[in-house]
Amino acid sequence: VKLNLTDYEIEARSVLPSHVYDFIAGGSCDQVTVQECCLAFSRWRFVPRILRGHKNISTATTILGHPISLPVLVAPWAAQKLCHPAGEIATARAAKKAGTIFTLATPSTVHMEDVAAEADHWWFQLYIFRDRGFTRDLVLRAAAAGASALVVTVDMPVFGRREADERNRFALPSEMSLVHFPPKEHFGLPDTGSAVAISTNSLIDPGIAWADLEWLASLSPLPIVVKGVLHADDARQAVDVGARALIVSNHGGRQLDSAITSLDALPKVVEAIDGRAEVLVDGGVRRGSDVLKALALGARAVMVGRPIAWGLAVNGEDGVLHVLSILREELQRDLHLSGCSSPAVLDRTLLTPALSAPTSVARWY
């Protein structure tokens, strides 16, 4: 039986080829940030309230005006056919059943129009390519296909150094392709290193700047969500340029190693934005209590990446739905145990810094 998200990771590890598991689970360099992302949640404690008389607890909220039944969105993550033949289609269907938003990554293995046919509310995540015409066409295509927001990922001017992928000489299987990447010369497998890193670096613009965000804001019919914000000044500037929401994120520890954890970065960003945009956070969310802590620190919702991959690898659409259901039940129970009836009533008074915290992530096996 799988009771929690760690159970899913353990089973996914046993069913996936080890180089695929490494690609998904891994981070950059020494993986300090990957590990810290989960530990950051354990540095906060709840101070629950009692005798509040709540019988019905709601996990519902809204994002950019759209109602969702769970403040947990599906983060954009690449090449989902690595985990299951139905790939992004299965994940989009599960998100729809769970009443939440699916974010389709630019490096997806399914065309956005095919995802749109299965999804309810979905966002499109954009990488800014060197080829600006191609980039613009992707934005307009996503709007025409029915995406309701454009998530611009800004923390990847260059691919983080994922050493496991280099050792494994990680590449997509030849029958799989990233259908929204610009056409490129087929340069086969490099002699060394990660093919994914090499081809991504050849296509993505290493010099992205604020002017590019302004350009996107001027051409995009969709609201812009900026993903990969960690500094309060950048948060302010992103909103000034037109972002309607921000995702506080370090890309799951896959880019700059030793970057601050997103949970630790969250309070200053929330303070700097002061309600001018919605703030989301991702990285290391593995329990309903993690969601509760993020919301109490001012996030409107969280995103989850790897746990969705584990659900998809273990049991396709049903696995993803179960992962989201586990988070929903945990969040609902923890709201109840905290004396809170819904996300809307949460604030910092629910939390206090831990006097001592674990130095490694608990694994119940």
Ligand SMILES: Cc1cc2nc3c(=O)[nH]c(=O)nc-3n(C[C@H](O)[C@H](O)[C@H](O)COP(=O)(O)O)c2cc1C
């Ligand atoms: C395998 C994998 C692929 C990812 N691909 C993308 C991507 O294409 N675009 C993007 O913005 N973020 C991507 N991310 C980052 C996620 O959106 C998210 O920030 C991160 O996974 C959150 O951390 P978590 O996995 O601990 O939940 C990827 C993450 C993983 C694990």
